[in-house]
Amino acid sequence: MVWSALTDGFAEALKRAGLWSEGRLARLELAIPREPAHGDWTTNLALLIARDAGRPPRAVADALVAAFPRDPEMFSGIDVAGPGFINFRYAQAFLDRLPSRILADGPLEAAARRGFGCFDHAHGLRVQVEYVSANPTGPLNVVNARAAAVGAALVRLLNATGHSADGEFYVNDAGTQVDLLGQSVAARFAERVGIPRAFPENGYQGEYLHDLARELSEREGRAALAGDNGEAWFRNQSLERILDWQRGDLAEYGAEFARWVRESELHARGDVDATLEALRARGMLYEAEGATWVRTTQLGDDKDRVVVRSSGLPTYLLPDVAYHHDKRARGFRHSIDLWGPDHHGRILPLKAALQALGLEPDFLEVLIVQQVNLLSGGQPVKMSKRAGEFITLRDLMEDIGADCAKFFFLMRSTNAHLDFDLDLARRQNDENPAYYVQYAHARIASILRFAAERGLAPAQFAGPGEPGLAAPAEQTLARKLAAFPEVVRGGALAREPHRLPAYLQETAAVFHRFYHECRVVSEDRALSLARLRLAEATRLVLHNGLALMGVTAPERMEREAEAAT
RNA sequence: GCGCCCGUAGCUCAAUUGGAUAGAGCGUUAGCCUCCGGAGCUAAAGGUUACAGGUUCGAUUCCUGUCGGGCGCACCA
Incomplete structure (x- = not known):
């Protein structure tokens, strides 16, 4: 792989040039320049270390180039340009052999860390990606759908780059939200069977509440209504059904989770209590106004936070801390959480509380999945959360299909608001x-x-006389394919899956250009085979990129019912 | 009032973590099907990167301030 060849080459060059230090190598950043005239790879290393080395950038660059170990099979030129950039240009032999090498690497299987595009950058670092984690109080909405697409893609990207990553879903099946669900369903049920019962204030609205009430057995429900803990029965029955919906929808959508962790488990196992005592033992708690507080201000938060209310019940924060502590105890070295836009206020308190418990400051990384505005006919689709009327993940899958939904969600950077044009997606x-x-x-x-x-x-070869990739369109395409591993590496490192669809659109465009300029299957057998391999390598790259996104790569496509018109 | 995210072509968004001449798609305009899939391709037009300063070899990117949009600021999650 080119990236590792360059990294190793610069380690060697720094030593040979008498410029070696660990810190300087660490500053090495390799990039594929957007301007083709600047070569196929470039680095600004000389500019970065010039001051430190006490020599002008261009002199440092010249020294590094002179000392860089040559591999004429890979690079034909290494030049210093501008203020001190070092630019590399692929050798023709490298481009000619590239399709065969891509095909030898084969289809990408992120979970197995295999295929073209994979590289072991992280040596199996255990990373956990927690995503969606919707409350089990209703169907999954469009932000959940976006998070599901992004989270699943991140897990694949991380595994493809040598991390050992698992997806996880945290179920908030304890606390006031699910209690409220239980009350709401109990009320709907009572309504159905003609028993007067007040609907809870701020209770959950929406058609699905009626569905739940209808599904619950009239016999057991009536008995439950009569009991003291009727709401608990309705709560448990309802949340299990809703969880089944969520699991089914996500599985169909292609978002995989290694585990579903329930908040109730943490309570039942004593983890929440143990966390409280651990915080107390570390001197991070105090009592005030009848509640128990954690000293998060000592660790960057803007105010201390309540962990146990004056009622004696824990706030959301305590089980959250227990959960993340459990992640660490299970061997994960890093947790990437995808949260909705309305939760960013929770980041600082949780980070601070985790540090109060002794976890590494960078253990938790939170990505905010910003809101989605669905547009139809150029107008926002009206959704009322209050009335329980909103577009669900299932609606999206039925309307535009899972592939299309995932592609659109992954097109934009995760922390930017997304205008989702349903009309375009339907087209x-x-x-x-x-x-x-x-x-x-x-x-x-x-x-x-x-x-x-x-x-x-x-797979066939014409033999030694087989022509290389001579046409400009062939070379442009080969160069684009060579960039794929770097897109995967950069996308994983920056947590930016949106680089994948952008790259794939470019690759598709470059291929179409090649297709129009270069006849693949012709009378010239040797040329046909060379171009066929290039085409097949392109297909594999498109396949691998789409696989990372969780989007299918069809062998055939037919339009629906268009011939009729 | 405080905090976070965002502001780039008519619209939706990129820009390889500070790099070299800011790029795509859609829309607009003008072209390309005796030939491997026209769900394709070629070309044109479109910009003071919201605004004003600052940091340095170099700023869409980092810092400060202003303006505009979104979201938070609970002993709910």
Whole structure:
């Protein structure tokens, strides 16, 4: 892989040039320049260490270039440019061999850390990604859908880059929200069977409450209503059913979770109490106004937080701390949590409380998944959370399909608001970027079928006389394919899955250009085989990129009912 | 009032963590199907990166302030 060759090369070059230090190598940043004239790879290392080395940037760059170990099979040119950039240019032989190497690496399987695009950057670092974690009080909404797409993609990206990452879903099945659910369903049920019962203030609204009430057995429900703890029965019955809905929808959507952890487990196991005592033992608690507080201000929070209310019940914070402590105890070295936009106020308190418990300051990383505005006909789709009327994950899957939904959610950076154009997503034509990428994949599959009918397959070689990739469109495409591992590495490192769809759209565009300029299957057998391998390598890269996004890569695509018009 | 996110082409968004001449899609305009899938391609037009300062070799990116939009600021989650 090019990235590791460059990294190793600079370690060697720094030593040979008498400029070695661990810290300088750590500052090495390799990038693929957007301007082709600046080569295929570039680094500003000389600019960064010039001051420290006491020499002008260009002199440092010249020294590094002179000392850089040459591999003519990989790079034909290493140049110093501008104020001191070092630019690398691929050798023709490297580009010619690239398709074969990509095909040898094969399909990407993130969980197995295998395939073209994977590289062991992290040596199995245990990372946990907690995402969605919706309350079990209703169907999953569009922000949940966005979080599901992003979280699942992050898990795959992390595994592809040598982390050992698991997805996890935290179920808030204790506390006031699910109690309120129980009260709401109990009231709806009572309504159904003709027993007067007040609907709770701020109770949950929406059609699904009636569905739940209908599903619950009239016999058991009536008995439960009569008992003292009727609401607990309704709460438990309802949240299990809602959890089943959520699990089913997420599985269908392709978001996988290694574990579903319940808040109630933490209470039952004594983890919450143990956390409280651990905080107390560390001198981080105090009593005031009848409540128990944790000294988070000592660790960067703007106020201390209540962990046990004057009623004796814990606030949300305590089980949250217990949960994250449990993650650490299970061997995860890092936790990436995806939270909704209305929860950013919880970041500082939780981080501070975890430190109060002795966890590393950077153990927890929180990504905010920003809100989604659904647009239809250029207008926002009206949703009323109060009335329980909103578009659900299931609605989205039925309307535009899981592939398209995931592609759209992953197109934008996670922490920016997203305007989701439903009309565009519904369109099955070239304006829809999801189809654009999938179409390129299907088109290549079609070319391969066409070639196979003529006895040509990418695995065949014409022999020593086989031509290289000479046409500009071929070279542009090969260079684009070579960039894929770096997109995966950068996307994982920056937690930015949106780089994948952007790259795939570019790759598809470059392929289409190649297709128009270069006839793949022709009378020239040797040339046909070389181009067929390039096309197949492109198909594999598109497949691998889509796989990281959780989007299918179809062999064929047919439009729905358009011939009729 | 305080905190977080955002402000880039008519619209929706990128810009490789501070890099070299700010790029795509949609929309607009003008073209390309005897040939491997036209769900495709080519070209044109479109910008004082909200505004004003600052930091340095270099700023869309970092800092300060102003303006505008969103979300928080509980002994709910």
